[in-house]
Amino acid sequence: MTKVIGLTGGIGSGKTTIANYFAAMGVPVYIADDEAKKVMQSASIIKQIKTAFGDFLFENEILNRAKLAEIVFNDADKLSQLNAIVHPAVKQDFELWLNENKKYSYVVYEAAILFESGRYKECDVIITVTAPEEVRIERVVKRDNTTREQVLSRMKMQWNDEKRISLSNFVINNSNLKIAKEEVVKILKILNIKQNQS
Numbered sequence: 001m002t003k004v005i006g007l008t009g010g011i012g013s014g015k016t017t018i019a020n021y022f023a024a025m026g027v028p029v030y031i032a033d034d035e036a037k038k039v040m041q042s043a044s045i046i047k048q049i050k051t052a053f054g055d056f057l058f059e060n061e062i063l064n065r066a067k068l069a070e071i072v073f074n075d076a077d078k079l080s081q082l083n084a085i086v087h088p089a090v091k092q093d094f095e096l097w098l099n100e101n102k103k104y105s106y107v108v109y110e111a112a113i114l115f116e117s118g119r120y121k122e123c124d125v126i127i128t129v130t131a132p133e134e135v136r137i138e139r140v141v142k143r144d145n146t147t148r149e150q151v152l153s154r155m156k157m158q159w160n161d162e163k164r165i166s167l168s169n170f171v172i173n174n175s176n177l178k179i180a181k182e183e184v185v186k187i188l189k190i191l192n193i194k195q196n197q198s
């Protein structure tokens with residue numbers, strides 16, 4: 001049976017960068033943030049978001065993500081409401097994807113909130129990607145052209161590294177990408193995953 005590697009880390013730690021390296025090494029990767037974006041374009045999810053948050057978030061059925069972010073990352077109850085709409089749909093989508101990739105011995109499920117959502121319980125191996133908080137803030141401000149305050153408001157809704165690490169099998173320090181990639185190679189060896197495994 002295909003084993004699932006849960007790959008997580010706080011905002012800006014470099015999870016997606018590391019996940020892409022797993023993909024380059026031949027391990028299929030599911031990026032939950034990206035898939036959630038697709039799932040949120042379905043009529044059923046749009047309807048549920050409208051009911052919970054209001055029509056004003058949409059223009060021609062297109063969700064204004066920045067407006068929704070402003071609401072949910074400043075109100076934990078609203079974020080829980082949104083998570084309750086989106087997460088079951090992402091879970092279902094992942095299960096279909098996993099079924100399509102069942103010839104592989106391992107796949108990677110990359111998600112920022114692997115622990116917060118409880119999904120870590122369904123993973124066989126858990127990897128946390130870390131980087132100092134200030135570095136993470138700087139990376140996201142630069143990547144998203146956003147503000148420090150906006151990054152901090154997301155961070156506040158996420159677990160800290162100490163908690164993540166306590167439940168992880170491996171930790172990848174991504175202060176330096178070259179060293180982080182070497183860590184990936186080591187993990188592949190430990191798990192006996194051959195490049196382009198199937």
Ligand SMILES: CC(C)(COP(=O)(O)OP(=O)(O)OC[C@H]1O[C@@H](n2cnc3c(N)ncnc32)[C@H](O)[C@@H]1O)[C@@H](O)C(=O)NCCC(=O)NCCS
Nearest residue numbers: 010011032033036065068069082086090112113154157158
């Ligand atoms: C509020 C939304 C519309 C903002 O969209 P936006 O394009 O600005 O951000 P994006 O989705 O690309 O996420 C960027 C980062 O924000 C953080 N973040 C996103 N969702 C969450 C969340 N539910 N809890 C904590 N942090 C989160 C993560 O670090 C993530 O990597 C969006 O984040 C969302 O719909 N979130 C709820 C669904 C969800 O949990 N998606 C993540 C994977 S299932």
Ligand SMILES: Nc1ncnc2c1ncn2[C@@H]1O[C@H](COP(=O)(O)OP(=O)(O)OP(=O)(O)O)[C@@H](O)[C@H]1O
Nearest residue numbers: 011012013014015016017112139143174175176177
């Ligand atoms: N080791 C590194 N050194 C410098 N920049 C990096 C490093 N790793 C990633 N980055 C850059 O930092 C930014 C954040 O990386 P990435 O998008 O992979 O993080 P993430 O953890 O997936 O973030 P989010 O939680 O927002 O999805 C990107 O612009 C990426 O190119």
